[in-house]
Amino acid sequence: xxxxxxxxxxxxxxxxxxxxxxxxxxxxxxxxxxxxxxxxxxxxxxxxxxxxxxxxxxxxxxxxxxxxxxxxxxxxxxxxxxxxxxxxxxxxxxxxxxxxxxxxxxxxxxxxxxxxxxxxxxxxxxxxxxxxxxxxxxxxxxxxxxxxxxxxxxxxxxxxxxxxxxxxxxxxxxxxxxxxxxxxxxxxxxxxxxxxxxxxxxxxxxxxxxxxxxxxxxxxxxxxxxxxxxxxxxxxxxxxxxxxxxxxxxxxxxxxxxxxxxxxxxxxxxxxxxxxxxxxxxxxxxxxxxxxxxxxxxxxxxxxxxxxxxxxxxxxxxxxxxxx
Amino acid sequence: xxxxxxxxxxxxxxxxxxxxxxxxxxxxxxxxxxxxxxxxxxxxxxxxxxxxxxxxxxxxxxxxxxxxxxxxxxxxxxxxxxxxxxxxxxxxxxxxxxxxxxxxxxxxxxxxxxxxxxxxxxxxxxxxxxxxxxxxxxxxxxxxxxxxxxxxxxxxxxxxxxxxxxxxxxxxxxxxxxxxxxxxxxxxxxxxxxxxxxxxxxxxxxxxxxxxxxxxxxxxxxxxxxxxxxxxxxxxxxxxxxxxxxxxxxxxxxxx
Ligand SMILES: Cc1cc2nc3c(=O)[nH]c(=O)nc-3n(C[C@H](O)[C@H](O)[C@H](O)COP(=O)(O)OP(=O)(O)OC[C@H]3O[C@@H](n4cnc5c(N)ncnc54)[C@H](O)[C@@H]3O)c2cc1C
Numbered sequence: 001x002x003x004x005x006x007x008x009x010x011x012x013x014x015x016x017x018x019x020x021x022x023x024x025x026x027x028x029x030x031x032x033x034x035x036x037x038x039x040x041x042x043x044x045x046x047x048x049x050x051x052x053x054x055x056x057x058x059x060x061x062x063x064x065x066x067x068x069x070x071x072x073x074x075x076x077x078x079x080x081x082x083x084x085x086x087x088x089x090x091x092x093x094x095x096x097x098x099x100x101x102x103x104x105x106x107x108x109x110x111x112x113x114x115x116x117x118x119x120x121x122x123x124x125x126x127x128x129x130x131x132x133x134x135x136x137x138x139x140x141x142x143x144x145x146x147x148x149x150x151x152x153x154x155x156x157x158x159x160x161x162x163x164x165x166x167x168x169x170x171x172x173x174x175x176x177x178x179x180x181x182x183x184x185x186x187x188x189x190x191x192x193x194x195x196x197x198x199x200x201x202x203x204x205x206x207x208x209x210x211x212x213x214x215x216x217x218x219x220x221x222x223x224x225x226x227x228x229x230x231x232x233x234x235x236x237x238x239x240x241x242x243x244x245x246x247x248x249x250x251x252x253x254x255x256x257x258x259x260x261x262x263x264x265x266x267x268x269x270x271x272x273x274x275x276x277x278x279x280x281x282x283x284x285x286x287x288x289x290x291x292x293x294x295x296x297x298x299x300x301x302x303x304x305x306x307x308x309x310x311x312x313x314x315x316x317x318x319x320x321x322x323x324x
Numbered sequence: 325x326x327x328x329x330x331x332x333x334x335x336x337x338x339x340x341x342x343x344x345x346x347x348x349x350x351x352x353x354x355x356x357x358x359x360x361x362x363x364x365x366x367x368x369x370x371x372x373x374x375x376x377x378x379x380x381x382x383x384x385x386x387x388x389x390x391x392x393x394x395x396x397x398x399x400x401x402x403x404x405x406x407x408x409x410x411x412x413x414x415x416x417x418x419x420x421x422x423x424x425x426x427x428x429x430x431x432x433x434x435x436x437x438x439x440x441x442x443x444x445x446x447x448x449x450x451x452x453x454x455x456x457x458x459x460x461x462x463x464x465x466x467x468x469x470x471x472x473x474x475x476x477x478x479x480x481x482x483x484x485x486x487x488x489x490x491x492x493x494x495x496x497x498x499x500x501x502x503x504x505x506x507x508x509x510x511x512x513x514x515x516x517x518x519x520x521x522x523x524x525x526x527x528x529x530x531x532x533x534x535x536x537x538x539x540x541x542x543x544x545x546x547x548x549x550x551x552x553x554x555x556x557x558x559x560x561x562x563x564x565x566x567x568x569x570x571x572x573x574x575x576x577x578x579x580x
Contacts, residue, residue, distance in 0.1 A: 009483075072482055103463070105448075106417060115541055139446075145542065199482075298554045312567055
C-alpha cells in the first residue's frame with residue numbers, strides 16, 4: 001500500500017479548484033489500487049481549509065501553517081513540501097497545474113530525486129509508475145508519457161477531472177515548520193493586482209472571450225458586464241490584442257494563453273485554428289456569432305447565431321436571474 | 325553583469341505536424357530557437373545595453389543546433405558554448421538540468437536565464453531543477469527584468485497577480501515570451517556572428533555520472549487530439565435564444 005498525496009493550492013484566500021480535481025482523481029486511483037489518498041495544505045491559515053478538503057475523502061490531511069505562506073514564495077514552499085514528503089513518504093504527489101506549482105515543481109523533483117511529469121491532461125497508475133497524456137507542440141497533439149521511480153510528481157491541467165466528493169473522517173496532522181530568514185534569499189517586494197479583481201485565465205472556471213466582433217466600446221461594455229455576472233476571466237482573440245484594444249496578456253491561443261475552463265464563451269470570434277489551439281480543452285464552449293458558417297460553431301457545444309449586440313443584453317439578464 | 329542564457333533548438337510548432345506509427349515526424353529544416361529562450365536572450369541583451377557586461381549562450385544539443393547558436397549570436401550575444409550530444413537523445417528535463425548543472429559548477433556569473441518552457445514539450449521544469457542543483461535563488465515565469473546593484477528585480481506572473489521579486493545575484497530566472505519582442509538579427513549582426521567565439525564541449529567530456537544521463541520519464545508515443553464534435557446551433561429571435569442557452573448552461577451543464 002502506498003500513499004498518493006495531493007497538494008492543495010490556496011490563492012487569494014481560496015482553494016484552487018484544480019487541486020480538488022486532482023484530489024478527486026487521486027482518491028479514485030487509491031480506491032481502485034489499494035492505496036491511500038492523503039492531502040497537504042500549506043498556507044498562513046492552513047487549518048481554515050481543512051473542512052473543505054475533507055469533503056473529498058483523503059484519509060490524512062497534513063497542514064503546514066506559518067505566516068510566511070501568506071504570499072507565494074518558492075523557497076518556503078519547497079522546504080515545506082520536502083518536509084511533508086519526508087513525513088508522508090508518498091509514492092505519487094499530485095498538483096493542480098497553477099503558476100505556484102510551475103514555480104517549484106522542477107526544483108522539488110530535483111530536491112527529492114523524483115521523476116516528474118508536468119501539465120498532464122490525464123494519468124493512470126501502472127506497475128512501475130504512471131502513464132500520462134500531455135498536450136505538446138502548442139497543444140496541437142497529445143504525447144503519451146511514462147514516469148517511473150520510487151517517487152513521482154505529476155501536475156494536472158485544470159479541468160482534466162471532475163470534482164467527486166466522498167466525505168470521510170480525516171486524520172489531521174500538523175507539521176511543525178519554521179524557516180530561517182537567511183534561508184530565504186529572494187524578497188517579495190510587491191504584488192500587483194492581488195485583490196482578486198483580475199482573474200487568472202489559466203485557472204479561471206469561466207472565461208468570456210472577445211473577438212473582433214466586439215471591438216467597439218459598446219461591445220467591450222457588454223463583454224465586461226457578461227464577465228461580471230459570471231465572475232469570469234476576460235480573454236481575447238489576437239484581432240483585439242493586436243489592435244491594442246485588449247492587453248496582450250489576455251490573448252488566448254497558440255501564441256497566447258492555453259486555457260481549460262468549465263465554460264468558455266466566445267463572443268464575435270471566428271474560430272481561427274490559432275485561437276482554437278488555446279481553448280479547445282474547455283469543458284463547455286458557447287459561441288455567439290452572426291455568421292452561421294463561422295468555424296467556431298464546429299467546436300462549440302452551444303452556438304447562438306446572432307448579432308452579439310442583440311443577444312448579449314437578454315443573455316446577461318437571464319444569467320442574472322439564474323444567479324439570483 | 326555576466327549573463328548566461330540557456331537556449332534550445334526546437335521544431336517550429338507552426339510547421340505542419342505528421343504522426344507516423346505514434347512517432348512525431350519533425351521537419352528538420354524547420355528547427356528554430358525556442359521562442360521563450362529568444363525572449364530570455366533579448367532581455368539579457370537589453371540589460372547588457374543598460375548596465376554593461378557580457379551575454380553568453382549555452383546550448384545542449386546535436387551538431388545541427390549550431391545554427392540556433394548562430395541565431396543567438398546574430399541577435400547580439402557575445403559568445404557561446406555548445407555542449408554537443410551525439411545524434412538521438414531521449415533526454416528529459418532532468419537530464420538537461422543535470423548536464424547544465426555540471427557545466428555551471430565551475431563557472432562565475434551574475435545571472436543564468438532561460439525560457440520558462442520549451443515550445444515543443446511545454447514541460448517548464450529544467451529551469452527550477454537547475455536552480456535547485458546549483459542552490460541558487462530563482463524565480464520562474466518572468467514578464468519583466470531590471471537590474472540593481474547585486475540584485476535582479478523580476479516581475480513574474482503568479483496566481484494572485486504579478487509578483488515583484490528581488491533576487492540577490494548570482495541567481496536564476498526563467499522568462500515568459502510576454503516580456504518582449506525578440507529582435508530580428510540585422511545583416512551586420514549575422515556577419516559579426518560568424519566571428520564570435522563558440523566553444524564546443526562533448527557531453528561525454530563533462531564529469532557527469534552516467535546515471536544522471538538516464539531519463540526518468542519517457543515519451544512513448546504521439547496521437548492526434550480527438551476532434552470536438554459540433555454541438556447544437558440555435559437560430560432565431562435573440563431573446564429566445566439567450567434564454568434557451570442560459571437555461572441549458574444552468575440545468576444541463578451545471579456550469580453557471
Ligand atoms: C502564427 C499565428 C499565430 C496566431 N496566434 C493567435 C492566437 O494565439 N490567438 C488568436 O486569437 N489568434 C491568433 N492568430 C490570428 C488568427 O489567425 C485570427 O486572425 C484571429 O484569431 C481572428 O480573431 P477574431 O476571430 O476575433 O477576428 P475575425 O476573424 O475577424 O472574426 C470576427 C468574427 O466576429 C463575427 N462578428 C462580427 N460582428 C459581429 C456581431 N455584431 N455579432 C456577432 N458576431 C460578429 C464575425 O462573423 C467573425 O466570425 C494567429 C495567427 C498567426 C498567423
